[in-house]
Amino acid sequence: MLSKQRLIRAGVTVFLVAGLGACGTGGQGGSGGHGTVGSHSAEESAGDARPQQDGVSGLRADVRHVQKKTVKAERPHMVKKCDSATERVKHTKRSGRGKKKTWYTTERYQDCRKVRQGTESYRRVVRHERWCVQLDDVNGRAGKDHVWYGVTPATYHTALGKDEHAHLRFTPIRTGC
Template identity: 60%
Template sequence: MFNKQRLMVVGVTAFLITALGACSGGGDGGTDSTGSATATGQGSEDTTQQAPPQADTVSGLRDTVRHLSRQTVKATRPHMVRRCTSATRRVRHSASTGTGTKRKTRTWYTTERYQDCEKVRSGTETYRRVVRPERWCVSLDDVGGDTARDDVWYQVTYATYDEALGTHEHTRMRFTPTGTGC
């Protein structure tokens, strides 16, 4: 199994290297002012590659808006409490006086009190677990100018949702979605 995955990775890497080498075009192409690759080859078809549109921004005609409220369920979890006990430990102290051969070290011990704390389980507690977070969605028609792409749902921020509510149907909208589907 592992060898098949490795072989697949090698094949994809080789394909990408070949494709990128072909796209660079050597000496018969370059880039224009927008950074798009241009070709000076022969032929009647347009071989100019356009830079892809901003991938995170979508545009289309407003179709429908939808608000999905947050959905929670009652759940239980262990209730943890902090339990502390008093404890003592013996601490060693030392002090040195003098230098060289006349150096003397005095050692003494004291008892230090401290709290030894730990979290322990003490029953259970109930809480509200979020099953579905709150979402605001907008459906677009003619996404990216493609009339075949209708009823595509995008998750958006509340501000974009509010803006979509204030517009009429089939009004052109452009926004940055937070997710896809609804």
């Protein structure tokens, strides 16, 4: 009886998950033009703020490449330190007639841990590298000017090769620069 109830619960769970999954697609595979459901880039999954629309269009106003910035920093230098140790282990064996034989052995092992030993220098990243494009007349709205979008390096180089006020259409990684 218990396994029959488990099967019923599993069946209901499958139908609920399938139903909620169908509701959760939100028309991404429909008239959006991409045809893929749930496709995300590595930048999107890293927690960047993504604009509401899939793509933007407008007139190229400016492009900007922000270099990565690092500073010299120090952190503790950790080394692995191991000590030899022993442990007393109890062994028990039962014979066929109900008798029990017990004996002890001493086994050796390495007790290892990380300990601080001085400091080490490294380069800490304080600003990541970014590629940005500024648009005017975003999505055909004449009043929406000077809007920065973070883009991929390929989109940046495409925009860099275009003349100022050339029409651009791309999918930004994030809004702002």
